[in-house]
Amino acid sequence: MISRRTFAALAASVALAPSLALAQDAPAPFDNPGQVNIALVRYLSTGDFFQAYLSGVEKQAAALGVNLQVFDSRQDAALQADMVDQAIALGVDGIIIQHGLTESMKEAAQRAVDAGIKVVAFDVNVENPKIPQIEQSDRDLARLALEAALADNGNSFVAGYVYVPGIAPLDRRDETWKKVKADNPGINEVAMFGTLDNPIANSVANQARSVLSANPNIQVMFAPYDEFAKGVKIAVDEAGMSGQVSIYSADISTADIQLMREPGSAWKATAATNPAVVGEVSVRALAMLLAGEDPGPQVIVPPTLITQKMLNDLDIKNMEDLGAKLPAFAHADVAMTPWMKLPPR
Amino acid sequence: MTSLSPTDLAIRYGFLLLMAGMIVVFSLLKPAFLSPQSAVFILQSVAITGILALGVTATLVVDGFDLSIGAVATSAMMLSAYVMVIWEMGALTAVVLCLLMGAAVGLINGFLIVKMRVPDLLATLGMMFLLVGLQRIPTAGNSISTGMVLADGRTATGTFAPEFLMLGRHRIDFILPDLVPLSVVVLVVIAVLTWVFLELTRHGRVMYAIGSNAQAAALAGINVAGYRVLAYVISGVMASLGGILLAARLGRGDVASGNNLLLDSVAAALIGFAVLGAAKPNAFGTAVGALFVGILLQGLTMLNAPYYTQDFIKGAVLVVALVFTFALSGRSGRARR
Numbered sequence: 001m002i003s004r005r006t007f008a009a010l011a012a013s014v015a016l017a018p019s020l021a022l023a024q025d026a027p028a029p030f031d032n033p034g035q036v037n038i039a040l041v042r043y044l045s046t047g048d049f050f051q052a053y054l055s056g057v058e059k060q061a062a063a064l065g066v067n068l069q070v071f072d073s074r075q076d077a078a079l080q081a082d083m084v085d086q087a088i089a090l091g092v093d094g095i096i097i098q099h100g101l102t103e104s105m106k107e108a109a110q111r112a113v114d115a116g117i118k119v120v121a122f123d124v125n126v127e128n129p130k131i132p133q134i135e136q137s138d139r140d141l142a143r144l145a146l147e148a149a150l151a152d153n154g155n156s157f158v159a160g161y162v163y164v165p166g167i168a169p170l171d172r173r174d175e176t177w178k179k180v181k182a183d184n185p186g187i188n189e190v191a192m193f194g195t196l197d198n199p200i201a202n203s204v205a206n207q208a209r210s211v212l213s214a215n216p217n218i219q220v221m222f223a224p225y226d227e228f229a230k231g232v233k234i235a236v237d238e239a240g241m242s243g244q245v246s247i248y249s250a251d252i253s254t255a256d257i258q259l260m261r262e263p264g265s266a267w268k269a270t271a272a273t274n275p276a277v278v279g280e281v282s283v284r285a286l287a288m289l290l291a292g293e294d295p296g297p298q299v300i301v302p303p304t305l306i307t308q309k310m311l312n313d314l315d316i317k318n319m320e321d322l323g324a325k326l327p328a329f330a331h332a333d334v335a336m337t338p339w340m341k342l343p344p345r
Numbered sequence: 346m347t348s349l350s351p352t353d354l355a356i357r358y359g360f361l362l363l364m365a366g367m368i369v370v371f372s373l374l375k376p377a378f379l380s381p382q383s384a385v386f387i388l389q390s391v392a393i394t395g396i397l398a399l400g401v402t403a404t405l406v407v408d409g410f411d412l413s414i415g416a417v418a419t420s421a422m423m424l425s426a427y428v429m430v431i432w433e434m435g436a437l438t439a440v441v442l443c444l445l446m447g448a449a450v451g452l453i454n455g456f457l458i459v460k461m462r463v464p465d466l467l468a469t470l471g472m473m474f475l476l477v478g479l480q481r482i483p484t485a486g487n488s489i490s491t492g493m494v495l496a497d498g499r500t501a502t503g504t505f506a507p508e509f510l511m512l513g514r515h516r517i518d519f520i521l522p523d524l525v526p527l528s529v530v531v532l533v534v535i536a537v538l539t540w541v542f543l544e545l546t547r548h549g550r551v552m553y554a555i556g557s558n559a560q561a562a563a564l565a566g567i568n569v570a571g572y573r574v575l576a577y578v579i580s581g582v583m584a585s586l587g588g589i590l591l592a593a594r595l596g597r598g599d600v601a602s603g604n605n606l607l608l609d610s611v612a613a614a615l616i617g618f619a620v621l622g623a624a625k626p627n628a629f630g631t632a633v634g635a636l637f638v639g640i641l642l643q644g645l646t647m648l649n650a651p652y653y654t655q656d657f658i659k660g661a662v663l664v665v666a667l668v669f670t671f672a673l674s675g676r677s678g679r680a681r682r
Contacts, residue, residue, distance in 0.1 A: 047600060051486045164652065195652040199419070199601040202591060206390035207646045213386070214377050214647035234594060238386070238514070238526075255490035255597045318492035318500060 026339045027291045029093065033065035036094075038286060039087040041071045043080050043099035043124070048253040049275045052319070053122075056279020057096065059343035064287055077104040084108035088115045094286045097121040097131075118289040120299075122282050123169065132289070134282045134299045136273040138169045141250040142176035142224050144271035144305040149220050149248040152268060156186025157219040160211055162204060162228040164194040173224040173250060190215045194228060204231025205238070212239045219245060226251040226270065233259055233267050242266040252306055254318040260308050261316075269307040274323065277301060277332045280343065284335040293337060301332045356622035356669060364637050371644035378647060385524055391639035392528040393418070393587045393594075397610035398617070398631045399539045400583030404465075405614060405626035406543060407576040408556040409458065412469040414584035414610060415603030416476035417450050421588025423480040425509065426489035426598025433503035440509070440589055447585025448578050450476070455574030477602050489598030505596055513593025528590045532632075535583065540628035552576060553625070612663050613638055619669035637662065 029036050040057055044050050054070070061068040071087060073080035080097075081104045087095050088111060095112050097105055102125050109126040112119050119126075122134040149157075163174055181187050191211045197203040204223075208231055212218060221236070223229040229249035236245045245266050249256075252272040260267045278301050285295040304326060310316070314325045323330035323345075330345065349357070372379035397414050404411040421443040428439040450472060457468040487493065493501045516523040517530065543549035554562045555569050563569045587606070592598065616637060617623070617630025638659060645655050 046486070046602075048488050191649055193646055193649065193652075195655075197605040197652075198603070199422075199591065199595065199599050199606075201595055201599065202393070203605065205594070206386075206643070209386040209390065210383075210643045210646040213380070213383055214375050216377075230595070238389075239382075240523075253488070253490075254493045255488055258491055259596075318494060320494055320500075 026341070029290060030064060030066075030287065030339070034067070036064075036066040036290065037069065037090070037092045038066055038094040038096065038283070039069045039071060039090070039092045040096045040098060041073070041080060041083045041087060041100075043073055043075060043077070043101075045072050045074060048255075049251060052253075052275035053098065053279040056274075056276035056281075057283055058279075059276070060280040060283035063341045063343040064283070065341075066287075073100075077101045081105060081108040084112055088112055088117060092117060094118040094120075094290050096282050096286055097124060097126065098282070100124040102127060118286060120282055120286045120289065120295075122278065129297065132285050132295050132297055132299055134278065134285055134301070136169075136278050136301050137303060138172035138250075139176045140300075141271045141273070141303045142173040143180075144303055145224065145248045145250055145269060146176065146180045146222065148269040148271075148305055148307060149222065149246070150180075150184065152246060153220055154186075155184040157188070158215070158217050159187055159189045159220045159222060160191045160193070160208075160215065160218045160232075161189055162194040162208075162221070162223040162225070162232060163192055164196050167196075170225060177222060177224070190218065200227040201230040201234065204228050205234035206231075208232045208235030209238060212236065212241060212245070216241075221245055221247045221266075222249075223247055224250040226253060226256050229267055229270065230256070230259060233265070236266045250303075252319070252322070257311055257316060257318060257322065260306075261311050265308060267308065269305060271303050271305050272329075273301045273303045273332075274319075274329050277330070281332055281335050284340055287340065288335060288337060291337075291339075295335045299335050301334060302328075304328045353622070358621070359669065360616075360619050360633070360637070360666065361621070364633070364640065367637075367640055367644065371640070371647070375644070375647045378644060381521055381524060383643070385526070385529065387636070387639045387643045388529040388532065389526050390643060391613075391635040392526075392532040393590050394606060394609040394613060394638075395532045395632060395635035396535050396583050396587040396590070397606055398613035398635050399535055399628060400580035400587075401610055401614045402539065402617065402626045402628055402631045403543070403552075403576045403579040403583070406549075406552045406556050407573050408559065409465045409573060409576055410469065411454065411577060411580040411584075412466060412607065413450065413454060413472040413476060414580060414587075415605070415607030416473040416480075417447055417581055417584035417603075418588035418591060418606050419599070419601045419603035420450075420476045420480040421446060421585035422592040422595070423484075423489060423598040423600075425589055425592045426505070427483060429505050429509065430489050430491055430493070430501050430503040430598070431495065436506035436509035439506070440512075443585045443589050444582055447581040447583070447588075449581070450585075451578035451581025452574065454581065455577040458577070459570040459573050473607075481600060484598075486600065488600045490596075505593075509589075510593050510596060513590050513595075528594070531586070531590065535586070536628060536632040540632075543628050548572070548575075556626075609638065610635070612659065615670075616663060616666040619666040622669075624670050634666070 071083040080100050105126050113130050119131045121131050193207045193211055195203045221232045223232045229247050232247050242264050247267040249270040252270050281301050285299050288295045316322050425439040425443050428434050457463045458465050491504050512527055515527045517525045519525045551567050552572050559569050613635035614631045616634030620630035620633045623630050
């Protein structure tokens with residue numbers, strides 16, 4: 001039997017546990033974080049998503065007090081592999097590989113592991129069991145957006161789809177779209193289009209105008225990338241079809257929030273992971289490896305569904321509001337340990 | 346020029362016939378293609394590249410080349426967004442500053458090429474990289490939109506002025522209500538002005554003279570350096586105008602390199618060589634070239650053709666047009682030596 005006193009002691013210790021945990025000293029090498037050097041080796045860097053990802057990496061690295069060095073290969077796969085070698089030569093303790101091609105990064109990543117460096121990879125499969133994969137779950141993103149589309153429009157509608165094959169996250173989102181179509185035979189996909197010509201929104205708008213005039217009966221546009229959704233929205237507005245077409249997408253930015261909140265906007269919902277949170281998680285997973293802990297082979301950052309109604313009801317104006325008012329968006333409780341220091345909010 | 350052989354006829358009217366044939370085919374396959382709305386959005390889709398292409402034409406006329414136009418356009422887009430969203434100034438200020446920026450870039454390009462003797466491709470290539478980087482420095486690589494958080498922690502409260510957005514979005518009643526977007530009107534006005542300038546004014550003729558033989562033109566007492574700088578200023582201003590229309594359509598400052606804008610507009614200007622057998626850069630040809638690419642891409646999109654086939658066909662058209670220019674009209678084809 002538990003006596004009242006032991007119960008009280010237990011309760012007290014439970015209540016104290018979090019503060020004790022916070023006070024817990026960080027394990028080596030984070031007892032002296034100024035000596036820890038990590039490198040971020042990037043393949044993609046242009047655009048709001050990658051900018052926000054970088055800010056997340058920087059903030060989490062600063063919170064831990066480690067030194068961060070950023071290598072940016074700007075979509076040059078060979079250069080990215082060279083940069084990993086450069087980081088090895090500089091003697092960093094840990095490397096985050098952000099995007100890239102499996103073929104070019106696999107061996108470079110192995111060389112880093114062989115040199116005793118801890119490595120994590122975000123959104124690139126380097127086929128190495130020693131390297132944890134950080135992922136924003138693209139399938140979950142697409143699933144959340146499509147569930148919203150089905151909830152709003154029933155399971156039978158005429159759809160247009162924006163897709164460019166060969167881009168890994170878009171391919172994964174495409175798998176979900178195919179599955180949802182198979183499960184809901186009432187979905188009639190009459191048009192598939194898409195381009196990555198930049199400015200992407202402008203090029204997609206031109207295409208979407210043609211598609212809408214060739215298929216004026218479209219009710220749902222699935223545009224699983226926010227640049228696509230922006231383009232489709234421009235076309236829908238120009239065609240005067242905002243009342244009839246609903247847009248469902250993935251990803252979010254401050255500009256997207258403004259567009260979704262325009263009166264009568266056709267952009268109904270988007271599913272997104274916060275790129276800054278993904279950046280923070282990448283650093284935390286690497287920190288766990290450096291401290292000798294195991295973040296697991298896959299670290300998945302869960303996405304959030306963001307609807308037009310949510311944004312209006314909570315009066316969310318930008319990404320900061322979104323983080324503040326939708327806590328699920330501001331912090332993902334993955335790759336966490338008791339000693340982990342989080343960036344201030 | 347009294348009687349034309351079949352080859353001459355093919356060279357003169359082949360491209361226009363091809364375009365007419367294309368319209369017929371698309372209309373048969375997709376009846377929606379042949380509607381006033383469809384015609385208007387094809388024009389709208391080529392408005393921005395068309396204006397840029399007319400700027401490129403001006404530099405091609407003096408036997409130069411401007412690789413920086415795409416970057417000028419996206420810089421103007423970022424600048425207009427910066428002026429209105431962060432500095433919270435009006436539409437007029439934004440437009441004026443963008444045009445000044447375009448003119449300044451043109452002046453610098455001209456200075457580098459004429460005074461510093463840097464080859465045109467290299468000078469404008471350098472300018473392209475410079476601008477792609479420069480436009481991102483003020484916002485640390487982020488796109489600009491209302492509500493964005495600035496470096497000092499404030500939230501940007503400025504918005505795109507409605508008059509500015511009208512440039513890309515307002516529609517004028519023409520045959521049908523709300524039919525023609527302002528950007529199309531701007532394109533048509535610019536095309537006519539460029540045509541008049543290049544074909545009918547002394548300045549335009551002088552620029553062609555410089556393009557075909559700069560030394561002879563200089564010996565004839567023409568201010569060659571001045572006209573070459575002018576060509577780059579025209580190109581810069583047109584590119585910034587294209588950027589303004591782009592910003593007005595997108596409603597935000599979008600981080601983009603503008604390389605596709607550059608390639609599409611150069612393609613339009615080069616296709617223009619083939620129109621009416623001109624075998625030289627010309628405003629009418631450039632406008633038709635831009636329209637040709639627009640019709641092709643919109644028609645193919647209506648038929649659900651994926652983007653890579655569109656790139657393929659765009660390339661094929663360009664190659665055919667260049668063959669028209671350089672092989673078939675070989676006798677007069679000394680366009681770019």
